[in-house]
Amino acid sequence: MTMGTRPPDTLPREAVAELLLDLADDEFVIGFWDSEWTGIAPMLEEDVATSSISQDEIGHARALYEMLASLTGDDADRIAFGREPEDYRHAALLNHPRTDWAFTVARRYLYETADAVRLEALARSSYEPLARLVAKMRREERYHLMHLDAWLTRLAEGGADARGRLAAALEHLWADAQAVFTPPGHEAALLEAGVLPEPMAALRRRWAGEVGERVQSLGLPPLDPTVGAPTDGRTRRTDGFRWLHGEFTMVARSDPGATW
Amino acid sequence: MVAAGDPRDAVVWAALDEVPDPEIPTISVVELGVIRGFAFEPMVAGGERLAVELLPTFVGCPAIDVMLQTVGERLRALDVADEVSVELSFAEPWTSDRISAEGREKLRAGGFAPPHLVEIATASAPFGGELAMLDVASCPYCGSRNTTLDNPFGPTLCRAIYHCEDCHQPFEQFKAV
Numbered sequence: 001m002t003m004g005t006r007p008p009d010t011l012p013r014e015a016v017a018e019l020l021l022d023l024a025d026d027e028f029v030i031g032f033w034d035s036e037w038t039g040i041a042p043m044l045e046e047d048v049a050t051s052s053i054s055q056d057e058i059g060h061a062r063a064l065y066e067m068l069a070s071l072t073g074d075d076a077d078r079i080a081f082g083r084e085p086e087d088y089r090h091a092a093l094l095n096h097p098r099t100d101w102a103f104t105v106a107r108r109y110l111y112e113t114a115d116a117v118r119l120e121a122l123a124r125s126s127y128e129p130l131a132r133l134v135a136k137m138r139r140e141e142r143y144h145l146m147h148l149d150a151w152l153t154r155l156a157e158g159g160a161d162a163r164g165r166l167a168a169a170l171e172h173l174w175a176d177a178q179a180v181f182t183p184p185g186h187e188a189a190l191l192e193a194g195v196l197p198e199p200m201a202a203l204r205r206r207w208a209g210e211v212g213e214r215v216q217s218l219g220l221p222p223l224d225p226t227v228g229a230p231t232d233g234r235t236r237r238t239d240g241f242r243w244l245h246g247e248f249t250m251v252a253r254s255d256p257g258a259t260w
Numbered sequence: 261m262v263a264a265g266d267p268r269d270a271v272v273w274a275a276l277d278e279v280p281d282p283e284i285p286t287i288s289v290v291e292l293g294v295i296r297g298f299a300f301e302p303m304v305a306g307g308e309r310l311a312v313e314l315l316p317t318f319v320g321c322p323a324i325d326v327m328l329q330t331v332g333e334r335l336r337a338l339d340v341a342d343e344v345s346v347e348l349s350f351a352e353p354w355t356s357d358r359i360s361a362e363g364r365e366k367l368r369a370g371g372f373a374p375p376h377l378v379e380i381a382t383a384s385a386p387f388g389g390e391l392a393m394l395d396v397a398s399c400p401y402c403g404s405r406n407t408t409l410d411n412p413f414g415p416t417l418c419r420a421i422y423h424c425e426d427c428h429q430p431f432e433q434f435k436a437v
Contacts, residue, residue, distance in 0.1 A: 048413050051413075052413035133319070136350055137319055140417075143412055143413070143437075146412065
């Protein structure tokens with residue numbers, strides 16, 4: 001898989017590479033977490049749905065890793081499977097183990113909505129390979145949003161236990177969800193080049209406003225609108241993630257350098 | 261990108277139309293609309309390359325590698341250029357509207373409801389216009405529109421699962437994207 005297009009010389013390559021890694025790691029890690037539900041989701045239809053959504057996300061990660069690899073002369077499989085846990089750059093929201101179904105729905109709802117706001121902006125990126133891939137990804141992500149909004153509604157209206165678990169998970173995850181919008185280290189360069197059309201802080205405010213309204217419309221407890229993005233939002237790693245890393249690198253580690 | 265009037269073009273299109281989709285083999289890659297185009301390009305070292313652009317139906321479709329390979333093999337067998345390259349392209353998003361009329365009929369005959377034509381209402385709708393994606397699927401067995409969506413996700417990334425309330429058959433729809 002190659003993207004083909006050679007970036008112009010004015011491209012802040014290091015900054016673009018960092019942005020691509022953030023995006024790819026988010027998709028990769030949530031894809032692996034939720035693939036853990038395959039076979040044990042609350043119902044058969046959901047087994048199929050959550051597996052399909054996870055496959056989409058890992059596919060998006062693959063395309064992003066390929067784009068990154070062609071930009072930096074690296075290898076996509078090495079980037080995906082050949083790093084230590086501390087070198088991953090996914091948002092802190094994605095450190096948490098999948099826990100129970102309400103937790104998974106809360107986490108994925110927060111992630112999908114944040115990703116939608118981010119992708120809407122990146123579809124306007126001056127970096128054409130990214131803008132094109134994002135245009136394609138957004139068509140698939142629509143189904144994820146629709147599905148997760150349906151689950152959010154179902155749990156919110158599903159009686160005291162479901163509602164309580166959902167509300168607790170949303171509150172627990174809210175601060176770490178802000179980390180999806182942790183500004184990349186070279187954000188100014190990305191903004192100046194138009195690679196990132198809007199600052200992450202502006203995207204985060206838009207997302208928090210939309211999610212806040214949706215949560216309010218379901219009569220769930222309000223989420224604190226003043227919470228900001230944590231400074232270690234993309235560098236903090238946990239034992240939960242170290243366990244997942246051990247799982248998803250197991251095959252690659254068993255035969256380093258193998259091709260299949 | 262197809263050069264007008266090259267007599268080899270028709271031969272290439274005909275050969276591509278013989279390559280089946282790996283997951284739904286009743287339909288060809290041409291009918292599926294994944295061939296964006298092709299061109300005969302001069303190579304630096306001399307000779308000519310037939311370069312094909314292939315649009316993935318879904319970014320994470322695991323059949324992509326098989327598609328690239330089978331398209332390449334079929335075209336190399338034609339012997340119309342010194343080299344053949346088949347590249348994955350995101351130059352424009354593949355949408356289910358690219359499936360041809362013949363392709364839609366073949367899907368139906370194969371037991372798959374074809375996707376409805378998508379008018380993408382993305383700009384104004386929250387989080388990307390998701391409601392534009394859902395419509396009633398017609399049962400490929402009895403033609404009834406009295407059907408219900410069981411699951412927008414199915415056995416492959418590109419399929420949704422429906423149930424016909426009239427003939428009581430479960431069936432799959434090629435998803436609208």
